[in-house]
Amino acid sequence: MAKIYLDPGHGGSDPGAANGSRTEKADVLRMALAVGEKLQAQGVQVLYSRAKDQDKKLAVRTAEANEWGADYYLSIHRNSASASATGNEIWVIRTATEKTAAKAKTILDAVCGADGLRNRGVKYGAPNYDNFAVNRDTNCASALLELGFISNQSDNAVFDAKFDKIALRMAKALCEVVGVPYQTANAAGDVNGDGKLTTADAREALRAAVGLENLTDAQKKKADADGDGKVSTSDARELLRKATGLEK
Numbered sequence: 001m002a003k004i005y006l007d008p009g010h011g012g013s014d015p016g017a018a019n020g021s022r023t024e025k026a027d028v029l030r031m032a033l034a035v036g037e038k039l040q041a042q043g044v045q046v047l048y049s050r051a052k053d054q055d056k057k058l059a060v061r062t063a064e065a066n067e068w069g070a071d072y073y074l075s076i077h078r079n080s081a082s083a084s085a086t087g088n089e090i091w092v093i094r095t096a097t098e099k100t101a102a103k104a105k106t107i108l109d110a111v112c113g114a115d116g117l118r119n120r121g122v123k124y125g126a127p128n129y130d131n132f133a134v135n136r137d138t139n140c141a142s143a144l145l146e147l148g149f150i151s152n153q154s155d156n157a158v159f160d161a162k163f164d165k166i167a168l169r170m171a172k173a174l175c176e177v178v179g180v181p182y183q184t185a186n187a188a189g190d191v192n193g194d195g196k197l198t199t200a201d202a203r204e205a206l207r208a209a210v211g212l213e214n215l216t217d218a219q220k221k222k223a224d225a226d227g228d229g230k231v232s233t234s235d236a237r238e239l240l241r242k243a244t245g246l247e248k
């Protein structure tokens with residue numbers, strides 16, 4: 001199973017960049033958790049460098065990802081410069097292979113497609129030194145993503161307004177990067193595994209919800225239409241509505 005290490009930058013006593021009361025550490029944590037949730041729903045294993053507001057040294061983050069055997073490492077940040085600087089960019093190690101750069105481009109293009117901000121491109125190394133530690137010290141392919149400029153009010157407005165879309169597109173891009181086909185909502189409800197969502201799937205979910213049938217963990221995930229972690233009659237109802245075209 002594919003493993004992605006998601007690293008929301010900064011944390012704890014290190015807020016990263018800030019704009020008024022808005023902090024980079026909070027923005028990127030929120031985004032990392034949203035992306036990770038979508039990845040896990042696709043069966044991707046996710047390990048977060050931090051899932052809350054805490055201090056964690058860079059060396060500890062990269063060592064943890066290496067130890068875990070991550071297939072991909074994504075560090076998520078927000079940029080800061082003059083108030084007019086705008087757009088998304090992504091950084092790879094200076095010596096990145098074409099493959100690593102292409103993976104980064106997949107993620108960056110997806111983000112720009114979601115939020116409509118300027119695509120500042122895939123960049124090599126780091127602004128003022130050789131490499132970002134998260135790229136230098138990881139064994140797997142990696143990148144450091146700068147999600148817009150926290151110093152730009154308009155970038156911040158876009159970050160908030162397009163948050164869900166950015167998270168979804170980023171999750172899809174990350175699935176592509178690790179070779180996992182992204183299942184649409186319909187396929188995700190395919191409890192009996194015949195490749196489509198039909199009333200039969202809703203029936204399976206209903207039988208499971210009322211205890212007439214036991215589903216495998218994978219089936220439970222697919223039957224759990226509202227994603228609350230359990231299969232209930234409301235999931236069966238939702239699947240039925242989707243199967244009959246009453247709901248998308």
Ligand SMILES: [Zn+2]
Pocket residue numbers: 009010016017024077078
């Ligand atoms: Zn940062």
